[in-house]
Amino acid sequence: MSDFNKIHEKILEKYPSRVLKNRKEHILIKDSGETQEIAANARTVPGIITNRGCCYAGCKGVVVGPIIDMVHIVHGPIGCSYYAWGTRRNKGKAREGGKNFLQYCFSTDMQESDIVFGGEKKLMKAVEEAYEIFKPTAISISATCPVGLIGDDIHQVAKQAQEKLGIPVLAFSCEGYKGVSQSAGHHIANNKLMTDVVGTVDEKQGKYAINLLGEYNIGGDEWEISRVLMKIGYHVVTTMTGNSTYEEIAKAHNADLNLVQCHRSINYIADMIEEKYGMPWLKVNFIGVASMSNALRQMAKYFGDAELMARTEEVIKEETEAVAEEMAQYKEICQGKTAILFVGGSRAHHYQGLLREMGMETVAAGYEFAHRDDYEGRDIIPDIKLDADSRNIEEIKIEKDDQKFRLRMSPERYEELKKEINLSRYDGLIKEMEDGSILVDDLNHYETEVLVKMLKPAFFGSGIKDKFIIQKMGVYSKQMHSYDYSGPYAGYRGALNFARDVSAGIFTPAWKMIVPPWNKEPALKGKVAEKGA
Amino acid sequence: MLDYTPKEMNEREALVVNPAKTCQPIGAMYAALGIHRCLPHSHGSQGCCSYHRMHLTRHYRDPIMASTSSFTEGACVFGGKTNLAKGLENIFNIYNPDIVAVNSTCLSETIGDDIGEIIKDTLPKLPAGKVVIHANTPSYTGSHITGFSNMNKAMVTYLSEAKKESKNETINVLPGFVEPSDMKEIKRILGMMGLSYIMFPDTSGVVNAPMTGRYEMYPEGGTPIQKIVEAGDSALTIALGDFSSKEAAYELEKKCEVPSSVLELPIGVVNTDAFIMRVVEQTGVTVPKELEVERGQLIDLMVDIHNHYHGKKVALYGDPDTVIALTQFIVSLGMVPKYVLTGTPGKAFDKKVKEILLAAGIKDAKVGNALDLMTLHQWIKNDPVDLLIGNTYGKYIARAENIPLVRVGFPILDRVGHSFFPTVGYVGAIRLIEKISTALLDKYDRECPEEDFELVL
The missing domain is CATH 3.40.50.1980 (Nitrogenase molybdenum iron protein domain)
Structure with missing residues (x-):
């Protein structure tokens, strides 16, 4: 039996039968000889120490929160808004003459009387006060658990407020108990942006206009990606949603190509935009030098312009040369080390190439809130059976917008291109990994301990709740959601930042000092001098 | 920075901007970590537990362990009983704590789950000798400090007992929502004075544990359950902090007839003097030279x-x-x-x-x-x-x-x-x-x- 199979057994042996039945569907050993299926986007067993958060965290925390010029009001008791204040590191900078409210935290701070008598009046008042004081471009209202339970109609409040104040007011029914993870919240947020915002401002764009979907500007990632894109000659109409403004999102349909970075949080919106406005989407990965260059080349192919292709190669050459020497240094010291990645719904995949560039193989990986297609590829989407939890999340119907629909190329050329580049395509995490490596969905605390003990990686990329547990076990762990307050990690310079940080983390001298000298060797070497001698 | 905050004070009735408090459950979770071999459990949506663990971890830069009932929409409709009962069984089977301290959330409070009853019904299914306590911590009243106070009180309600005929000379100290370093310092002072004391909760050694290369899910720190039980036989309870410790002290007085003194946190000369004087008054010990x-x-x-x-x-x-x-x-x-x-x-x-x-x-x-x-x-x-x-x-x-x-x-x-x-x-x-x-x-x-x-x- 291989070591990996032993780990598989070791993980499962401790579980009571019902938990075992559930968890074994979420764990697999990669075997390219067969078509493998993994359970994902399913309920976490109660009592299990999971890394997952809630629907609200996915909606307000991840997707809606990063829009900089909106006031994001959280309707609920104080905690939900408080915890999402400044902790995710989605950076933003006000446009000239515009506003940026990322330093602020807004809440209706519901009290017991609001729970008993309803909180709609208080919410309406809060929206009015926010408008009076801050004059934002638009306002969002995010619901927390009790709101749905007591039946506050936040959509009615939003509608009335919008009429009264004359600015868009968007309401999100993202109560924490909906769905099984943050993923439900991504859907609820994105659906609303799709129905109410995208497509509302028409503006003709110049050449090479693109959108960056599923990019949240954590640690400034989007700024580094855009720096390179602009150098080549691209124009970024909007990001969804890192460092974006309301109006930029409203203009998204005017671009010519959607780039999808985080497949999990937004692939369905890319599909909808294509259906409604005729804009194709390309799956990209901006993490790692090779992946970044690959994405740029695919983009150039999409536009099919010789000048653009030449300029792309020029920039790739310039940028890769600028980081090559330092990257090589990190590779030299990290070569042969192993990694485990457990993060989000995309990063556990995206970072494997960058780690490989550092000479490090990822021996186990998994997602916190992915769906099956994030592991198995988009082809299996029609086979995914909807369970009760998924059915509770609204599916929106999109139709072609006859006025604004615009084919970006002939269907023939589209089909040709599809063979060459990742148009509407994502192959998933399983394909990325080596045979024999381990994939775990919704990894929990106990499984983390087993994996670290048995695989002894040099690096474990995970989140804040895991980080210090793993480090107590003597293994360097990095928060891959917040980058341990560093970054950017995307693009060329980002790859360098990541390699530098990971090398520092693995080689910081403290690791060698864990065992005190008196526990390493016999302390008594000579005779103790006699008293008074 | 904060460029849109106007100088003119506007009347705000409904909108809170940049709060100076958070919600009850995180305080309850922190208090529960101060019991030795305790796993805090959050009876609510996964996000509550996740947010509280994240926040405490960011503050302490140490593992903060807690489990959740992982509510779904179905549980909201039918009640969270199954989630909590199954959750507790799984927790003891997989993570083997000695005690689980359950806190409620705005969700489970709003739907009206009776956590005490659920615990009673579930206990027979749990391994022998294991303890489960709970505190109601609705996020829509008070703050994280209220949650801390409620869990501190729950420790008394569930655990403390007056077993002996007369009180012994031990002093109970309820340290309030302070740092593990503060709890350690209060213990050091009491130790210098040569006193017998019981402090609960006590997070020192739990959320500032040393690096040894071995991960311990339940580190050495924390007040042993037995000590909290014995607190019912002590001569006096000194509660530090009106908001975070008073309720637990009063509960101990009511339940076990241990008299209580509520003092301010011993920050600064005046408050530290008051703390030491109260101890001297009670025990008659001489203040040691080192402390002077x-x-x-x-x-x-x-x-x-x-x-x-x-x-x-x-x-x-x-x-x-x-x-x-x-x-x-x-x-x-x-x-x-x-x-x-x-x-x-x-x-x-x-x-x-x-x-x-x-x-x-x-x-x-x-x-x-x-x-x-x-x-x-x-x-x-x-x-x-x-x-x-x-x-x-x-x-x-x-x-x-x-x-x-x-x-x-x-x-x-x-x-x-x-x-x-x-x-x-x-x-x-x-x-x-x-x-x-x-x-x-x-x-x-x-x-x-x-x-x-x-x-x-």
């Missing part, structure tokens, strides 16, 4: 460098017990509290702070509870201060107004030290003075005209 030396060193420093801070205007914000005690200390340094604010609701806060200010002859300070940091910022915009003292969230105001910030309280997300070095006791006061003096002088050194830049200060 520490006190003397503190007073010596207060005299020596008073010119660094005397007369400076201060804004204090944060949790009520901490801020009340700090106000007393700040006044004793000859500094002037100008704004004193907490996010936690409670009129007792205003009353206590105003008494301290009145005694010090300070008349024009603004004092308030259930307020937010936008209000504090607007006060400052209208009439500035020289120093901010409070948690990390004040850093936005500090930068916007160029006011030095001394980080004290919860949470501190961007600096270290709080887990290891106390602010309570005479030693803690010395540390606070060092921080205050350094913050003021660093700003002076950075900004004074070059001709005024001096080597010796």
